[in-house]
Amino acid sequence: MHNIDMELIEMTLDVMKYAIHRITNTSLELGSPKKEEELRRLVGETITDRGIGGENAFQLFKDVLIKATVPIDHPRHLAFVPAAPTRAAIMFDLVTAASSIHGAYWMEGAGGIFCENEAMKWLVSLTGLPKPAFGVFTSGGTAANLSALVAAREYWRKNPEHQNIKGLIITSVGAHSSVKAMAKVIDVDLWLVETEDAMSGEALRSVLKTLDAQQRKRLFAVVGTGGTTNAGIIDDLSGIAEICETEKLWFHVDAAYGGGALAADSVRHLFNGIERADSITIDPHKWLFSPYDCGAVIYKDPQLAKEAHSQEGSYLDIFKDEGAHGFNPSDYQIQLTRRVRGMPLWFSLAMHGTDKYKWAVEQGILLANLAGRLIEANPVVELVREPSLSCVLFRRKGWTPDDYRDWTYKNQREGFALVTPTKWKQGGAYETVARFCFINPDTTEEDIVAILGTMG
Numbered sequence: 001m002h003n004i005d006m007e008l009i010e011m012t013l014d015v016m017k018y019a020i021h022r023i024t025n026t027s028l029e030l031g032s033p034k035k036e037e038e039l040r041r042l043v044g045e046t047i048t049d050r051g052i053g054g055e056n057a058f059q060l061f062k063d064v065l066i067k068a069t070v071p072i073d074h075p076r077h078l079a080f081v082p083a084a085p086t087r088a089a090i091m092f093d094l095v096t097a098a099s100s101i102h103g104a105y106w107m108e109g110a111g112g113i114f115c116e117n118e119a120m121k122w123l124v125s126l127t128g129l130p131k132p133a134f135g136v137f138t139s140g141g142t143a144a145n146l147s148a149l150v151a152a153r154e155y156w157r158k159n160p161e162h163q164n165i166k167g168l169i170i171t172s173v174g175a176h177s178s179v180k181a182m183a184k185v186i187d188v189d190l191w192l193v194e195t196e197d198a199m200s201g202e203a204l205r206s207v208l209k210t211l212d213a214q215q216r217k218r219l220f221a222v223v224g225t226g227g228t229t230n231a232g233i234i235d236d237l238s239g240i241a242e243i244c245e246t247e248k249l250w251f252h253v254d255a256a257y258g259g260g261a262l263a264a265d266s267v268r269h270l271f272n273g274i275e276r277a278d279s280i281t282i283d284p285h286k287w288l289f290s291p292y293d294c295g296a297v298i299y300k301d302p303q304l305a306k307e308a309h310s311q312e313g314s315y316l317d318i319f320k321d322e323g324a325h326g327f328n329p330s331d332y333q334i335q336l337t338r339r340v341r342g343m344p345l346w347f348s349l350a351m352h353g354t355d356k357y358k359w360a361v362e363q364g365i366l367l368a369n370l371a372g373r374l375i376e377a378n379p380v381v382e383l384v385r386e387p388s389l390s391c392v393l394f395r396r397k398g399w400t401p402d403d404y405r406d407w408t409y410k411n412q413r414e415g416f417a418l419v420t421p422t423k424w425k426q427g428g429a430y431e432t433v434a435r436f437c438f439i440n441p442d443t444t445e446e447d448i449v450a451i452l453g454t455m456g
């Protein structure tokens with residue numbers, strides 16, 4: 001398996017040919033899933049004693065398996081939070097994989113970690129956090145949120161009075177599911193402010209007033225959202241920061257989706273207050289055009305993260321030795337062995353410059369506003385709320401939840417688009433509505449018009 005022979009060389013060329021075709025393809029096929037039994041019937045047994053051969057396995061992948069996936073960068077993929085990695089970033093993901101760099105410790109990964117840190121400096125500069133703020137790339141927003149919450153909890157636990165009590169976090173209903181899930185992972189309770197709209201400083205203050213002394217003692221962090229996943233709403237970050245500062249609470253901002261918009265001058269002011277956070281999550285694999293997977297967690301005081309995350313072990317001592325001195329990404333988040341997943345972002349930033357990133361993010365905002373105008377001009381649909389960041393919620397007049405579901409499946413089955421419904425709370429009740437989330441600057445007005453056209 002580790003030998004170099006003709007078969008390997010030919011396979012390498014085939015793989016490169018595939019990669020070149022995929023990177024330059026401008027008419028992607030939007031695949032749809034098949035049942036597992038059907039995929040098994042189509043590809044047969046692929047793991048056998050003697051192997052089925054690289055050529056054969058690759059052919060099955062190209063003929064069958066890739067067609068059962070949705071390319072996340074399809075211009076009519078407007079569901080969930082789509083993605084649109086730059087071609088440069090994808091190319092460099094290949095280089096990252098081929099280079100086999102261990103991204104945990106400077107001793108092994110210095111050159112790669114240097115690249116990551118250059119990209120990280122730009123991300124940190126977008127937040128406005130003062131020195132010595134810094135961060136690391138994680139597998140995504142979930143891991144970034146978890147890493148930040150662990151740092152916050154450990155900081156709080158330094159006080160001996162907090163050592164044997166369960167922590168409490170305040171966030172809002174609109175916060176991402178990963179915040180709620182990670183609270184379970186670290187076994188802390190959550191207090192949800194009842195709003196899917198922006199969580200205001202006032203709402204936070206009212207919750208604080210209702211806490212009894214024991215709850216107040218257990219409270220150690222507030223999580224605000226810099227762009228909700230459902231609707232692109234940004235919490236009142238300055239108002240929340242103000243309260244967290246006076247109440248000595250850790251302020252985490254989950255800007256996994258919206259963080260890319262920190263680069264967009266047109267909306268940057270909406271994030272004011274983020275520069276007062278203790279930690280921030282931003283996912284470059286969402287709105288900063290990195291391939292999966294690439295999240296980031298940034299800390300106002302990285303030393304606190306280091307105290308929470310640095311792993312100890314006799315086999316790790318050498319990494320901490322003066323001779324191996326340098327920045328060790330493993331000290332600042334939950335993962336030890338890690339790929340240098342910030343390298344594709346670094347290369348793409350270095351190749352294109354940050355102005356092109358600003359432009360590409362602004363495109364998502366322009367597309368959302370354009371979609372808003374097209375919806376207003378179309379008699380069968382109406383806006384549920386004004387577009388926010390790159391999210392648009394709208395209803396097809398007269399549709400039931402089943403109609404939205406059938407419409408989603410039909411568009412996907414026909415290889416036309418992936419647009420999924422969501423729910424929005426109006427006056428105490430949840431309504432099923434349609435949702436666009438724009439990331440890809442290649443999405444066109446024609447795409448939006450055509451999708452609205454499928455609603456009859």
Ligand SMILES: Cc1ncc(COP(=O)(O)O)c(C=O)c1O
Pocket residue numbers: 081139140141142143145176178225227228229254255256257258283295
């Ligand atoms: C606001 C927000 N936070 C966290 C996450 C989780 O990120 P990931 O899927 O990269 O773990 C998402 C994902 O959509 C998100 O939108």
